[in-house]
Structure formats: C-alpha cells, structure tokens
Amino acid sequence: MAGTSRDAKRALTAQRILEAARQEFAAQGFEGATIRGIARVAGVDPSLVMQHYGSKAALFHSAVQLPVDDDKVASEHLLEVLTVRLGELPPETRALVRSMLTVPEATESMRAYLDERVDNLTRSLDGDDAQLRALLTVSGILGLTITQHFLKLNAFDGVSQEALLRAARGWIASLAGDEPVT
Amino acid sequence: MAGTSRDAKRALTAQRILEAARQEFAAQGFEGATIRGIARVAGVDPSLVMQHYGSKAALFHSAVQLPVDDDKVASEHLLEVLTVRLGELPPETRALVRSMLTVPEATESMRAYLDERVDNLTRSLDGDDAQLRALLTVSGILGLTITQHFLKLNAFDGVSQEALLRAARGWIASLAGDEPVT
DNA sequence: GAGTTCGCTCAACCTCTGTTGAGTGAAGAG
DNA sequence: CTCTTCACTCAACAGAGGTTGAGCGAACTC
Structure with a gap:
C-alpha cells in the first residue's frame, strides 16, 4: 500500500x-x-x-449531474439568488445550462430541475395564483443567470453586486407577497 | 419573360x-x-x-438576422410580452435563441440585442435604479421565453394564456412603477 | 438556329471526431 | 524471482459533414 x-x-x-x-x-x-x-x-x-x-x-x-440539492423545504429561492450573486457558477451547472438549448438530455434534465423548483416554490406560496408567481420567479432567476453569466449584458457592469442582490430579493418578495400579481 | x-x-x-x-x-x-x-x-x-x-x-x-425592430420609442416591452403570448416564435428568433449559449456569434448578437433593449427601457423609466429595473424586466422576459418555448416547463400547461399575459403585464408594471424595487 | 451563359447536380476530397483493439510496462500475487 | 493483472498509450478505423470543381441541360442572346 x-x-x-x-x-x-x-x-x-x-x-x-x-x-x-x-x-x-x-x-x-x-x-x-x-x-x-x-x-x-x-x-x-x-x-x-x-x-x-x-x-x-x-x-x-x-x-452534468448537479449535486442533489434536495427538496430542502421551499425557501430555496434565496439559495438561487445566491447563485445569481456568485461571481461564478460551478462548472457542472455551467455545463448543463450551456447545453440546455441544444442537447435533448440537457433540456430534459433542466426541465425536470426547474419543474421541481416551481412545484416546491408553489407549495410555499399562498393564493390561487401561487403557481403562476412561482413560475415567474423561477423563470426570472433563470433569465438573470443567463444574461449575467452567459450573455454578460453590459448593464451588469453598471450595478453593484449588492444593488443587484437587493433588487432581486425585493422583486422576489413582491412575487411571494400576499398581493396578487395582477 | x-x-x-x-x-x-x-x-x-x-x-x-x-x-x-x-x-x-x-x-x-x-x-x-x-x-x-x-x-x-x-x-x-x-x-x-x-x-x-x-x-x-x-x-x-x-x-438569424432579426427584422430590425428598430428603436420604436421604449414601450416595446409590451411588444415583447406579445412574444411571450404567442404560441410560437418566428423561426429566425428560435434559431438565434437556440444557439445563443453555444455559438459565439449568436451570443454576441443576442447580447447586442438585449443590451439595446435594456438601454431603451432604462431611458423610459424614472428613478435612479431605472437601469436595474430594466435589466430585471428584460432578463425576466428572456427567462419566460426560454422556459416556455424551449424547456416547456410543466407549469405552463396549468395556466391559461390570459392569466400568464395578465401576470406578466402586472409584473412588468410593478417594475416600471414609481416605487423602487427595494 | 448556333453559341453562350448560368442554375443546378454529381462525385469526390479532406478534416475532424467518436470509437476500438492491440500492445506495454509497471504494480501486485505467489 | 516469476507470472499475472491492469492502467494506460498507440495507431488505426469509420462515419459525418463542410467544402470544392467538373459537368449537364435549359434559358437567354444574337
């Protein structure tokens, strides 16, 4: 040995x-x-x-196997925002997201992942439009991830990490709040 | 002849x-x-x-050349939401989006497009965090486009087009409104 | 009607890339 | 020390796909 x-x-x-x-x-x-x-x-x-x-x-x-980030209840949106905050994404996540539009298996994997996210978040929200707001939240986070880490939009240069995080949090809170999104 | x-x-x-x-x-x-x-x-x-x-x-x-949808002032967000509403995306748009994560030219093209979108929208908004809200809006619409048309999340089956459109509109309005996003 | 000009097809080339089967040499078993 | 095992390399195959050049036949010119 x-x-x-x-x-x-x-x-x-x-x-x-x-x-x-x-x-x-x-x-x-x-x-x-x-x-x-x-x-x-x-x-x-x-x-x-x-x-x-x-x-x-x-x-x-x-x-491309993401670490099973389980169904740790439903307050995982904050965890996701953390992802948005991080300057860099873990390689396996980047790999999965990068191929999700062109590789069927990656598409399916991402779909399953986000579907579960939506479901979890839906359960933790109140109101009859809970699912809709969960969908908007998850979609929004995906959008931010892509525009920030893959497209690298210019606007991200102009905002501080704190401002971005604060805004995203506030925006999510507005969706999670009691007032319907209408 | x-x-x-x-x-x-x-x-x-x-x-x-x-x-x-x-x-x-x-x-x-x-x-x-x-x-x-x-x-x-x-x-x-x-x-x-x-x-x-x-x-x-x-x-x-x-x-992949999108029809130059110009800088028709700034109320183009509604036009974008229209895109969200449509059951199908035009082929050139689908082609561009599909490859934006893997083909450098498509990435750059999409980046330029969305950068301009953010700029336009920023100019039409008030408040010092106008750019941030514009960024959230544009990212959110991209996220919806992807989750609906490419990933086809389950949640879209459960919501009617009208409900989705209404929610998206309301959500955009909340970002365009006077209250800061905080 | 004869000659010329293309729009279009055929067949092939060549590179890139996934994949495979035959070794090779060092680590472990006896 | 000898034999076996096995992690690893070498060389090659096979197919796919972008790209090219020669040629054919119909349309245009005069």
Missing part, C-alpha cells in the same frame, strides 16, 4: 477526467467539446476517457 | 434555402443542423447551398 494502490490511482484519474470534462463542457457545450480536448486537459490519452466512461454521451451525463 | 426569369428563379431558390436553414437552425441549433439536411428540406443539392451563401457560418448569419 505505497500511498496509492492501483484502484485508487485509477479512481483519481477518473476524477481528473471528470473535472476536465466539466470544464470543457462548461466552456464549449456538448457538441463543441471533444474527447480529445478533454483528454488533453486531463493530461491523458483520448482512449482512456472511453475506457472510463464508455462514450461521450455517458461522460456528459456524469459531468 | 415567361413568368420567372433566371435571376428571379435563383432568388426564389435562395429564399427557399434560407427558410429551410431557419427551420433547421431553429430546430437543431447551429452545430446540430447540417448543410445536407438544410438542402434536403429545401429540395436542393447541398453544393447549391454553398454557392448561394458561401459557408455554413455565412448562411447562419443570414438566417
């Missing part, structure tokens, strides 16, 4: 490949990223990537 | 190719769509596509 056994080393390599994959998928999307490119980043032969994950699709599947 | 001259026929074919391209780019994205596929839809040989548009990138560029 000289530090790292064979299996341990193998597992470590697998991890390195996975991280390289997340990086590449996040930066280039599923189609743009290549097995060769991922292998290069991981410092490894392309065929080894296949031996570890079987196929590009399977690797993508593994790379 | 037997109805269609040579040039006219050529122009017509070019148009047919362009429409096929929009369709394919809208459905598959830039990388997913193929010259061969576009040619097949247009009922034409792949090489003809090249002769007309020079390259796949150039064809995409042509296919």
Whole structure:
C-alpha cells in the first residue's frame, strides 16, 4: 500500500477526467467539446476517457449531474439568488445550462430541475395564483443567470453586486407577497 | 419573360434555402443542423447551398438576422410580452435563441440585442435604479421565453394564456412603477 | 438556329471526431 | 524471482459533414 494502490490511482484519474470534462463542457457545450480536448486537459490519452466512461454521451451525463440539492423545504429561492450573486457558477451547472438549448438530455434534465423548483416554490406560496408567481420567479432567476453569466449584458457592469442582490430579493418578495400579481 | 426569369428563379431558390436553414437552425441549433439536411428540406443539392451563401457560418448569419425592430420609442416591452403570448416564435428568433449559449456569434448578437433593449427601457423609466429595473424586466422576459418555448416547463400547461399575459403585464408594471424595487 | 451563359447536380476530397483493439510496462500475487 | 493483472498509450478505423470543381441541360442572346 505505497500511498496509492492501483484502484485508487485509477479512481483519481477518473476524477481528473471528470473535472476536465466539466470544464470543457462548461466552456464549449456538448457538441463543441471533444474527447480529445478533454483528454488533453486531463493530461491523458483520448482512449482512456472511453475506457472510463464508455462514450461521450455517458461522460456528459456524469459531468452534468448537479449535486442533489434536495427538496430542502421551499425557501430555496434565496439559495438561487445566491447563485445569481456568485461571481461564478460551478462548472457542472455551467455545463448543463450551456447545453440546455441544444442537447435533448440537457433540456430534459433542466426541465425536470426547474419543474421541481416551481412545484416546491408553489407549495410555499399562498393564493390561487401561487403557481403562476412561482413560475415567474423561477423563470426570472433563470433569465438573470443567463444574461449575467452567459450573455454578460453590459448593464451588469453598471450595478453593484449588492444593488443587484437587493433588487432581486425585493422583486422576489413582491412575487411571494400576499398581493396578487395582477 | 415567361413568368420567372433566371435571376428571379435563383432568388426564389435562395429564399427557399434560407427558410429551410431557419427551420433547421431553429430546430437543431447551429452545430446540430447540417448543410445536407438544410438542402434536403429545401429540395436542393447541398453544393447549391454553398454557392448561394458561401459557408455554413455565412448562411447562419443570414438566417438569424432579426427584422430590425428598430428603436420604436421604449414601450416595446409590451411588444415583447406579445412574444411571450404567442404560441410560437418566428423561426429566425428560435434559431438565434437556440444557439445563443453555444455559438459565439449568436451570443454576441443576442447580447447586442438585449443590451439595446435594456438601454431603451432604462431611458423610459424614472428613478435612479431605472437601469436595474430594466435589466430585471428584460432578463425576466428572456427567462419566460426560454422556459416556455424551449424547456416547456410543466407549469405552463396549468395556466391559461390570459392569466400568464395578465401576470406578466402586472409584473412588468410593478417594475416600471414609481416605487423602487427595494 | 448556333453559341453562350448560368442554375443546378454529381462525385469526390479532406478534416475532424467518436470509437476500438492491440500492445506495454509497471504494480501486485505467489 | 516469476507470472499475472491492469492502467494506460498507440495507431488505426469509420462515419459525418463542410467544402470544392467538373459537368449537364435549359434559358437567354444574337
């Protein structure tokens, strides 16, 4: 047991490949990223990537699994706003979002994720239009994520993180409030 | 002049190719769509596509040009909401949005478009946080467009078009109103 | 009617990329 | 020390897809 056994080393390599994959998928999307490119980043032969994950699709599947952020009740909107606040998104999230418009599996994955978000939030709201307001909230957060982290709209340069966070919070609160959105 | 001259026929074919391209780019994205596929839809040989548009990138560029919806003052948010209301998006818009996360040119095009939207809307709003509210509005509309037309969230099945439109309008009004978003 | 001009098709090229099968050399078992 | 196992590399295949150049036939010119 000289530090790292064979299996341990193998597992470590697998991890390195996975991280390289997340990086590449996040930066280039599923189609743009290549097995060769991922292998290069991981410092490894392309065929080894296949031996570890079987196929590009399977690797993508593994790379894109978000940490199950569970159904920790329903006040997860704040958690989401946190995402908006962060200067950077975790690679697996970026990878998933990046490909969600072009790769069916990513679309479906994102859809399931957001559907659940809407459901959770709906349950935590009052009023008959609860679902509608939850939908607006979740859609809005997705919109902010995209315009900030992927399109990088100019307007984000003009606003401080605090102002943005405060505004987003207020806006969400207005949707969560008692007054109907009408 | 037997109805269609040579040039006219050529122009017509070019148009047919362009429409096929929009369709394919809208459905598959830039990388997913193929010259061969576009040619097949247009009922034409792949090489003809090249002769007309020079390259796949150039064809995409042509296919993705949104009708210059000008700077018709600033009340264009309603116009955007109209987009939200419509059951379907025009192919060139779908094509642009579909590829905006994976194709640099599409990203840049979308960025320029939304930047201008934010600027216009900012000018039409009062208050020192006008830009922030404009940003939230534009991001929110983009989010709705994506969740409705691309991700097809379940929640959209549960709400009527009218309710959605009314809510979106009310929500935009709340951002456009005098009370700061805080 | 003869010659010329294109709009369009055919066949091929070439690169990129996912994927595979045969090794190779070092780590572990006996 | 010997044999086996296995993480990893090398070289190659196969298919897809963008792109190109030659050619054909109908439309236009004179």
